[in-house]
Amino acid sequence: MKKMTSFAFLLSILMSLTLISCGPTEKDTGAADVGIPRHVKKLVMATNAEFPPFEFKAEDGSFQGIDIEIMQAICKATGRELVVEDIAFDSIIPAVNSGKADCGVAGMTVTEDRLRNIDFTTPYYEAFQVIVVVKGSTIQGTDDLKGKRIGVQTGTTGDTLASDIEGADMNRFSKGVDAIVALTQNKVDAVVIDNEPAKAFVAKNADKLVILEEPLTKESYAMAVKKGNDELLALLNKQIERIKTDGTLDVIRAKYEGTADAAAE
């Protein structure tokens, strides 16, 4: 009898488990391909909100920019709440790998080096590095950077690129804007930085600074996901494809590109 009771108990557990697994599927809730458990309604994005027009803090303290709106659009479509973790750029990959964040979205360039530690989604943006100098500078291109004082943001592709220049005197800053300020104060001779942030920062100092025409590299921005988090990777890839084809990405870009003054606040 006692045996029967425990058997019945076990059976009821088994039945309820079966009921749970027969519950509404991801498709029924419209949240298909969800990369993290459905009961977790948050998606934590690690970024460095010092990179206009991709991510920056508005005067009211809210996070704004192309990356922020892309993630808001993705979260809206997949029924989750976006949480923005604003940290140093070179802490983003460690934050994703430790699980502190689900993904890194920070105008982050896909590089072979980074691919060793992290997976990247399909690229969603094509960018390039540029050289920013003071007006009238003798620096007119990459060759003129040899032996010069170069300002960069720590851990960026601009940092890697400039570090390879012969005799470069590297000046690393935690924010791109600090490198730009150093340039206006004649503490560095040039800044190597991504094209859109360069536009945003130079617009704030249009009387003093210029961007050299010759681009240094062609790069692709993608989102970083922990290696092995294939479900989230698939979800993000699917959403990137969607926002590219349904016009969402174009609308977001149009809102921020060419509004350098507002973005550089």
Ligand code: GLN
């Ligand atoms: N695209 C550059 C990189 O990935 C800079 C990104 C940034 O500073 N947010 O290194």
